[in-house]
Amino acid sequence: MRRAEPERRARRLVRWYPKEWRARYGEEFTQLLVDDISERPHSWHRTLDVARSGLAAQLAQRQLTRPRLASSALIFGAGLAGAAVLRVLVDPNQQIKCPRFIRHPLGASCLIVPGHGWVNPVALGIAALGVATALGVLLNALLRPFQRRIVGAVAILAGGAAVLVWVGVYRVPVPTGGIFGGAFRRTPPVFYPSTAWTAADAALIGVAVVGAALAVLDRRRPVTRLRLAGVLLVLAMVFAGAVIPHAVRDPGGVFSCDIRLPPGFSGRCPFILGSDSQWVNPAVLTLCALGAAGATALVLTARRRRS
Amino acid sequence: MPGDELGRFAGPATLILSSLAEGPKHGWALTKDVEAFAGIRLAPGTLYEALSRLEGLGLIEALPSDDRRRPYKLTAAGAAALAEHLARQKRIADVGLSRLSAKGSAV
Numbered sequence: 001m002r003r004a005e006p007e008r009r010a011r012r013l014v015r016w017y018p019k020e021w022r023a024r025y026g027e028e029f030t031q032l033l034v035d036d037i038s039e040r041p042h043s044w045h046r047t048l049d050v051a052r053s054g055l056a057a058q059l060a061q062r063q064l065t066r067p068r069l070a071s072s073a074l075i076f077g078a079g080l081a082g083a084a085v086l087r088v089l090v091d092p093n094q095q096i097k098c099p100r101f102i103r104h105p106l107g108a109s110c111l112i113v114p115g116h117g118w119v120n121p122v123a124l125g126i127a128a129l130g131v132a133t134a135l136g137v138l139l140n141a142l143l144r145p146f147q148r149r150i151v152g153a154v155a156i157l158a159g160g161a162a163v164l165v166w167v168g169v170y171r172v173p174v175p176t177g178g179i180f181g182g183a184f185r186r187t188p189p190v191f192y193p194s195t196a197w198t199a200a201d202a203a204l205i206g207v208a209v210v211g212a213a214l215a216v217l218d219r220r221r222p223v224t225r226l227r228l229a230g231v232l233l234v235l236a237m238v239f240a241g242a243v244i245p246h247a248v249r250d251p252g253g254v255f256s257c258d259i260r261l262p263p264g265f266s267g268r269c270p271f272i273l274g275s276d277s278q279w280v281n282p283a284v285l286t287l288c289a290l291g292a293a294g295a296t297a298l299v300l301t302a303r304r305r306r307s
Numbered sequence: 308m309p310g311d312e313l314g315r316f317a318g319p320a321t322l323i324l325s326s327l328a329e330g331p332k333h334g335w336a337l338t339k340d341v342e343a344f345a346g347i348r349l350a351p352g353t354l355y356e357a358l359s360r361l362e363g364l365g366l367i368e369a370l371p372s373d374d375r376r377r378p379y380k381l382t383a384a385g386a387a388a389l390a391e392h393l394a395r396q397k398r399i400a401d402v403g404l405s406r407l408s409a410k411g412s413a414v
Contacts, residue, residue: 025355031375032334032351046350053352057359 006037013047016054319349319357320366321396324381324389327367333376334358361385 010033014026022029036046326332326340334354342348349357358379361367366385370378381389 021359025359027375028334028372028377029351029355032338032354035335036338036351046352049350049352051352053356056356 006034006041009037010034013050013054016051017057021057319353320361321389321392322347322349323354323357323361324366324385325393327379327381328386328389331370331378331380333372333378335376337379364388 007030010030013033014022014030017026017029033046033050036043040046322341322345323337326337326344329340332340334351338349338351338354358367362369362379364384366382366388367379368382370380372378
């Protein structure tokens with residue numbers, strides 16, 4: 001082992017701990033790790049112990065940093081979108097079929113993976129929350145500021161793309177040939193063929209999500225009431241951007257049951273906000289989750305700064 | 308347990324305080340000393356989790372150091388907490404041993 005190797009590995013392990021903890025114990029803890037690594041070069045137990053202890057220190061700090069919350073919210077959105085993509089990939093021609101006479105709060109998301117009704121969305125939601133929290137803490141612990149910005153930008157793009165995928169699952173034209181043909185081939189967009197409205201939705205949502213996330217991620221500027229109001233307005237626009245075009249195009253809007261099942265499919269979905277539309281409910285839920293997370297993060301950050 | 312300041316960190320904390328009862332030690336010296344007298348190797352993360360907790364409780368305090376190996380010493384409060392904790396453990400051990408002994412003689 002090279003002489004500098006224990007030092008390098010020790011410094012990497014210390015990154016599990018929050019900045020405040022490292023400022024107090026970082027140097028002496030690094031030295032202890034160097035001594036330990038020099039005596040026992042390879043130890044999974046040591047790595048796991050440091051990771052566990054570092055995460056415990058992170059939680060003990062109880063500081064909600066904006067990158068942590070923003071990455072958590074965005075990854076949560078990406079996780080939900082991943083579930084939608086999974087549904088398409090698992091069974092491209094599968095329509096949403098909820099058990100008759102059963103109405104549950106997650107409505108249209110009841111068949112993400114075939115079978116088991118409401119269990120799948122609940123399990124996926126919990127998993128997405130856990131992954132988001134863990135990754136948020138991990139990114140904040142491991143990444144240097146410039147790396148954090150790169151990851152933040154990627155997360156923003158992923159969040160925007162996730163919403164686009166979610167909203168456009170049945171409406172955005174996708175290649176049906178080539179290497180992706182098998183994965184994405186599906187029923188033609190018989191429900192909402194208007195790509196113009198899809199593009200409008202997508203642009204609004206993408207811009208809004210990116211803008212809101214950038215506002216939360218930008219740590220150089222303090223969160224003022226004006227900025228807070230602006231971001232909340234943008235998040236409200238997201239909601240409107242997703243719902244209003246649909247309402248304008250259809251006389252009944254989101255408050256009518258306008259789903260038209262193709263031959264061979266049966267069943268109907270319980271509704272949220274009065275809508276039976278198969279894409280409105282998950283899209284609204286996603287946007288609400290993103291908006292609530294972003295707004296909560298901003299309010300908490302603003303309150304902490306004032307105090 | 309009421310009056311037990313060590314709480315859920317009692318295991319590592321007892322080992323650390325017992326080691327420091329001999330005199331100030333830095334992290335690596337603590338690790339080796341505990342390994343020698345208790346046969347337990349405290350992992351680095353566990354050790355510093357307990358050290359920071361004990362320092363926060365005022366049971367130990369850091370001493371100045373010229374290098375990165377910062378020594379810690381037992382405070383008066385730490386000595387009192389350790390004595391109380393060990394006395395409680397001794398009472399429990401005595402009761403357990405005496406009952407085992409009585410059961411053994413009855414059998």
